[in-house]
Amino acid sequence: GNSVTQMEGPVTLSEEAFLTINCTYTATGYPSLFWYVQYPGEGLQLLLKATKADDKGSNKGFEATYRKETTSFHLEKGSVQVSDSAVYFCALRMKTSYDKVIFGPGTSLSVIP
Amino acid sequence: EAGVTQFPSHSVIEKGQTVTLRCDPISGHDNLYWYRRVMGKEIKFLLHFVKESKQDESGMPNNRFLAERTGGTYSTLKVQPAELEDSGVYFCASSQDVRQETQYFGPGTRLLVL
Numbered sequence: 278g279n280s281v282t283q284m285e286g287p288v289t290l291s292e293e294a295f296l297t298i299n300c301t302y303t304a305t306g307y308p309s310l311f312w313y314v315q316y317p318g319e320g321l322q323l324l325l326k327a328t329k330a331d332d333k334g335s336n337k338g339f340e341a342t343y344r345k346e347t348t349s350f351h352l353e354k355g356s357v358q359v360s361d362s363a364v365y366f367c368a369l370r371m372k373t374s375y376d377k378v379i380f381g382p383g384t385s386l387s388v389i390p
Numbered sequence: 391e392a393g394v395t396q397f398p399s400h401s402v403i404e405k406g407q408t409v410t411l412r413c414d415p416i417s418g419h420d421n422l423y424w425y426r427r428v429m430g431k432e433i434k435f436l437l438h439f440v441k442e443s444k445q446d447e448s449g450m451p452n453n454r455f456l457a458e459r460t461g462g463t464y465s466t467l468k469v470q471p472a473e474l475e476d477s478g479v480y481f482c483a484s485s486q487d488v489r490q491e492t493q494y495f496g497p498g499t500r501l502l503v504l
Contacts, residue, residue, distance in 0.1 A: 281432075313495070320394070320497035321433075321481060366433065377423070377435035377446065378483075378493060 279304045281381035283367045289387045290357055298352040298384045300341075300367035308369035310334075310343055310350040311378070316363045324352075324365070328372075357388045392416065394496035396482050402502045408470040411499045415464070415484030421445075422465050423485075423493060424457060428478035439465060472503045 284299040302308065312324040312334070325334030330345035339354045350367060367381040395414045403409050415422045424436040436455070437447040441462035450457070454473070459465040469476055479500050483493040 318497075320396075321483075321495035323492055323494075326492070377438065377449070378425075378433075379435070380425075380433040382432040383427075383430075 279308070279369060279371060279379050281367050281369055281379055283365075283381035283384055285382075285384070286364075287385040287387060289389065292359055292388055292390050293356045294388075296352070296354040296357045296361070296386070298365055298367075298386070300350045300352065300381060302348050302350065302367075302369050304348075304369060304371065306371055307345075308371050310341070311368040311370070312339070312341055312350070312352050313366040313368055313380070314363045315366070315383075321366070357386075359388045359390055362386055362388045394482055394484050394494050396480075396496040396499050398499060399497065400500045400502075402504065403472055404504050405474055406471045408468065409472055409501060411467045411469075411480050411501070413465045413467070413482030413496060415482070416486075416494055419484035419486050419494075420462070421485045421487070421493075422459060423483040424465070424467055425449075425481040425483065426478050427481070427498075428475070433481065436467075469501075472501075474503050477501055477503045 280303045309328045311326045313321045314324045325336040327334040327343035333342045341352045364383045364385045366383045368378050370378045397412045422439040427433045435449040438445045439459045456468045479498040481498045482496045485493045
């Protein structure tokens, strides 16, 4: 079935460090891909998305590129801030089903000053 | 525009008791989804309403879980009787059109079964 795998956390970085959170997916067909973020005490928020191969999603300094050849959607940010501390979820949604979002297990990020 | 709201934010109950979670979607959103994250694992789909009808309930774990959406507005998810493994965070999401890419999530209800 369709699934999402992401790197195990927790990840701890110093402020201004470079961030990469790896995400790969398995899908029968061509999904839309998402990164969601959950800040402490808050709900899930859509961070960015990409709907087709080679699309790049970006928001708040974060970027991810839809790589069909490697079935990946890695999240990157050039310089993290303390306020980026959160749990990050990679996810996919099949265009043919239009219903459920399939999530990865989440990666907890802590940024220290 | 108000976002998706969920009530309560936290619930602590004993095994065997009943708990009812509520979700109010964004006004005008016909599609309502329930998800849950158990034991720090991945967030898993439970079911999908289109208005008051259950479109897909393939993720419901067993018959101790009952979801309703009377009138096609807010939804409730009842767990009866609750078991220890039901502990986790229950999220609700809504979207206006089923083809809309983005589902808007609520803050979640944190359920702890002792």
